[in-house]
Amino acid sequence: MKVLLIDIDKCNGCYNCQIACKDEHVANDWSPIAKPQPDTGQFWHKVTDIVQGSVPKVRVRYMHDTCQQCDEAPCITACRSAAIYKRDDGIVIIDPEKCAGNRSCLDACPYNVIYFNTDLNISQKCTMCAHLLDEGWTEPRCVDACPTGALKFGEEEELKDLLASAETLPSDTPAKPRVYYLNLPNKYFIAGAVFDPMADEVLEGVTVSLISLESKRTITLQTDFFGDFWFEKQEPGRYSLKIEKTGYVAATLEPIEASKDLNVGDIALQPQGETHV
């Protein structure tokens, strides 16, 4: 059984996967697996830029949306023409001949990855390039075109070790996806910097503690040589930040609402015994 594994932290955002899919499927007829995709407008493998944080703590991650090839695919049960089927290798196919264009799969899909082709009056989506796999290819076009190894395709058994720490996309209805993700952007960074305003210096080696106001769990780290701290991949929630260094008045920032990646800004730590202006 095939799986696709997407490591968000390894994606450089080149969009090759999105483009390779179009190169393969636009103006090419791969019946009975797929009819041609329209020139534009459909994204069987879709990349979306997610800009995280604010100046100067900013990163970009790239989300990948594609058919999740669910083992309990809601689209299969929703289709009134019995046009959608699951292959032995786990790939879900919309039979372009049988599809009657009633669009019920579009409503049923919890991941919004099925598109409707008005010219052909059929639903369309990623086929994992099953027409190529059947010809002996070992991976679909998106994976072949990926320069960083962010996309991996193969037998579930072979990728077992990597899948152990991976997760699938959540959905309202249980679907059992066969597409796995590493480092999904569903956890956030909480970052900032600490400096001494009197000395006009960044402060390295400051102890910064991030305390969850809900679970009281505390994580501690030291600022780096720019005085920066980055708490990576934190669960959404409310936090308190405690900033401490010998010889300085400790500071606390709370509550911090982490509902997205957060730059808490540059924090001035006042030396003890100094009267700050």
Add this chain to the structure above:
Amino acid sequence: MGETEKTVVKGLSFLGVGIDANCVQVDCRDNKIVRIRPFHFDWKYDRKPWRMEARGKVFEASGKTLIPPFTLGYKNRVNSPNRVMYPLKRVDWDPNGERNPQNRGIGKYVRISWDEAATLVASEIRRIEKEYGLGGILLQADGHSETKVVHAAHGCNRSLLTLLGGYTLQVRNPDSWEGWYWGAKHVWGCEPVGKSAYQSNIVPDIAKHSHMLIYAGCDPETTTWGWGGQTVSQLCYWFTELGIKQVYITPDVNYGAAVHADKWIPIRPNTDAALYLAIAYQWIQTGSYDKEYVVTHVVGFDKFRAYVLGEEDGVPKTPKWAEEKTGIPSRIIKALARAWAAAPTSTVHGNGGNMARSPYATENIRMEVCLLGMQGLGKPGVHMLSTIEWGLMGVETPPYEFGTSVPVPRHAFYPSVEAANRGFNFQGQRDAAVQLIPKDMIHVAINEATPEKPISWYGTTFCRELTEDQFVKYQYPAEGAPEIHMMWSDTPALMTCWNDSNYIAKAFQSPKIECIVAQHPWIENDCQFADLILPVATKFELDDIGVDNLSAEYGTLFYDAKCIEPKGESKSDYEIVCAVAEKLGVLDEYTGGKTADEWIRVGFETSGVQDYISWEEFKEKGHYVVPNDPDWEKYPVALRGFVEDPEKNPLTTPTGKLESPAERLAKHFPDDPERPPVPHWVERGPTHDERISGDRAKTYPILCISHHPRWRVHSQHDDMQWLREIETCKIVGPDGYAYQTAWIHPNDAAKRGIKHHDIIKVFNERGGVLVGAYVTERVMPGVIHIDHGSRYDAIVPGELDRGGAINTITPRNTTSKNATGMVSGGFLVEFGLANLEELRRQYAEAFARPYKASTGLVWERMMA
């Protein structure tokens, strides 16, 4: 799919001048390109990838090419609805009557036959020759494009005019690395390019020894793409894995910073020199620089030191001083200075980005080299790593041969197909050129120069010229040479890629210019000003030969075979010039008596590969993969020889050492305030006033940066429908037009009432362009970022552009008074909401042209 008729290995980089990269496998069937995919090196050859080891980790070269998206989706470009299908003539251009130059950029076209087209070009050449001499013809015969060899995309016209005995040459300048050429050469030589010529085995050395990498204006996820693909992306991930800190000093979170930066330091555009001066100040104050190295390897440090400390001008270049210029808090400058001095640090550049292409860019770049010198340039882990064009002019000693200086493990040898090249003259000899005009002064030459009042400048500006030439004064018209009256271009992209191109539009409309010929596969940019437009076939439509020498993994020689029939009546550039040569009666001389196929064979037989496989095997397999050099590790790292014995292994500066002050600048331009012998901070000068401290900034308070584009190679690829769906490429306005994306900060947007995806007008005294607002934290406040190269779509030629070609409003003047470089970034603008309804009423014709949002302009709009 089993019936796929043919799979062809092609190079699909966009350098355009004889050396290719980004090899792909093209599956084609029934006159159709089925798919374009990465080339797998092990398809027909058993090859072993090179490996590097450092800090217990291994990097192994990829087994496939790491192509960029515009290579992958290039089918879009071949099938573009903007292809030129037939020879076209501007309706109101009558070679025997009124030529109506004022209508260039506005006028419509009619289809003509190839015979008429070739006859017209030939008769115009003879007419100009008779009336003014052949020097009256300006050849634009360089630049970037598809890379073809026998059917060379550039310079076929030049070969013909060389044969005829004269022409005026538009000189191919170092358009992306001006600061290095006009600045860095005066510190470290590095002939002929000015960027670090010494690249040999730098990457494994960085992997072993560097603790920090500084990407000043560098985007390793963009600039490298069209030249050598995405290997550098993999290397950046590896550097992270090795624990090497990657610091980006840029006004924006470029695509490299977005995924690789450990630290982003936002810097106000074109203020890098100030930052570097403050770092030097800190190092001198704290004594944290390599004093021994400075004594033995640097000349003139006392004067440099005096300037930094303020002994020369009374202004110590302190971090506080630099904070005001750069917008970087002084405490961050101090922390950066400490980190840089504490452990081996290298800088990384594509070609330098905006800091190398700004007003007074020489000073930014010279200062960076000075800092590297202060930390022992060439010692383990202390280099300038170049991310592109590996091996190309990346050279150590004359004759600057290809491939001798590559930062990664090198190939066993570097094949050459130069003998088959029918166009671009890579050595850049001036042949029969009677005079030169720098590419960045074409508009000034046409609009301002006269025989009575010629214009002058320093240096030929040719990108491979040696430094001595920078002190030679040239003029146009040259002594005894005519003014130009005809332009023949195989590179019609001045409007999108050169400086103040609104002024170029005026030059195109000059009554002095009696005939403009443009040959190109697509009707775009300068083509719209031509009197004759000749359709060129893409490399998918021709048989040719090519070599990929720029990819890191392997070298590949390929039989660049035809996949589909030429679109419409298109011909290759070579075939077009052959047609003109025939009319002129010099066809046999021009072709050397050989057919294109015979020239392909010449290419193979002189490539170096003929020693390994036969012509028959080459044709049958379609390619040859050059193995790696198993002894790559034996080549000394970059400047190690200079470090160990500078007397025996001198640099190419007059003293053989790092120079600051520069000996030659002190001799030739001792009093130049804009490029003094010691690199300076130049707030403003007679040539430029593009700082936010000046009066102009009261009207134009925003600094504009314009990078080498993410989704194009310069002006190429702007019609690719699959790329135009990406938000950072185009933003579709309420009028259905896909506008060029422009990054602005939420604070600047809010001040002007601009929302994400609003269409805005960016403008200064030189004109305006319409773009789509991408409101983002990826750019610092006070800055707008617009990738260059968006296709020109004039609302009013020379004044207002809907296509987003930002170069229409870049500064006209060169880098500085005596540095004849181009300026394309770090200049002042203002922006505000565009009133599209009002514009539509005012310019109804421009807004009603045939157009497809998915691909942009379509060729029908040009037809009468």
